[in-house]
Amino acid sequence: MVAITPSIDPRVTALAPGFRALSIAVQAAPVVNSQAGEAALALACRQVLANDAAWAQAHLDAWAQVFRQFGAKPNRTPCSAEALRKRVLKEGSLPAIDPVVDLYNAVSLRYAIPVGGENAAAYVGQPRLPLADGRERFDTLKAGEPVVESPEPGEVIWRDDEGVTCRRWNWRQGVRTRLGVEAQQMWFILESLPAMPLEALHEAGSALTEGLRQMMPGAEIATTLIEG
Incomplete structure (x- = not known):
């Protein structure tokens, strides 16, 4: 299994000193337990409602501060982890979407951490995390119809050689x-x-990989720690 090591722009590191991430590459296998993701999501929703990790709110607050530094407004466009948690606190649960999506959303909720999941086969070149120049292409949907947008100059984006894969960082x-x-x-x-303690980051990674192995026992998985 070949690991995926994204490149991090030094300007992004300057915005968020101490940024670190786990990059997890997976060669999928036949799914034998399609309910594993939904079960993990339901459990994570109950955990959010019952008791947060001691550092959870501080981690979300830190993300909000980083978003402000590159011009995003976290009240309108929060980091993905905060958006999920707000929905759970308001609605009590999240609906199941897809086994793999449910699983990584469960990890995001449980550990108050932004988690991105991507179809690596659709990538053109390696992923990287730079500041946008405002001319990149971002394929999205509006009112159910495909549209192409561009990020704002200076916005933190995930991208490949083709264009933006995730706007406003996550x-x-x-x-x-x-x-x-x-x-x-x-x-x-x-x-x-x-x-977020480093040990909690590794716990989150283990929760994701263990869930994937429950879902598809033959999956090949490679995990890499990325530090800015």
């Missing part, structure tokens, strides 16, 4: 590389700031 994923259980090559990125 706020909104694009359509082109969207992940589902049918994908054969998967890539996950778990993104943390110093407010």
Whole structure:
């Protein structure tokens, strides 16, 4: 299994000193337990409602501060982890979407960490995390119809050689590389700031990989720690 090591722009590192992430590459296998993701999601929702990790709110607050530094407004476009948690606190649960998506959303909720899941086979070149110049292409949907947008200059984006794969760091994923259980090559990125203990980051990674092995026992998985 070949690991995926994304490149991090030094300007991004300057915005978020101490940024670190787990990059998890997966060669999928036949699914034998399609309910594993939904079960993990239901459990994670109950955990959010019952008791947070001691550092959870501090981690979300740190992400909000980083978003402000590159011009995003976290009240309108929060990091993905905060958006999920707000929905659970308001609605009590999240609906199941897809076994793999449910699983990585469960990890995001449980550990208050942004988790991205991508179809690695749809990537053109390697993923990288730079500041946008404002001319990149971002394929998304509006009112159910495909549209192409561009990020704002200076916005932190995930991208490949083709264009943007996720806007405002981890706020909104694009359509082109969207992940589902049918994908054969998967890539996950778990993104943390110093407010989250390193051991908790590794626990989150283990929760994801263990869930994937329950779902598809033959999967090949490679995990890499990325430090800015």
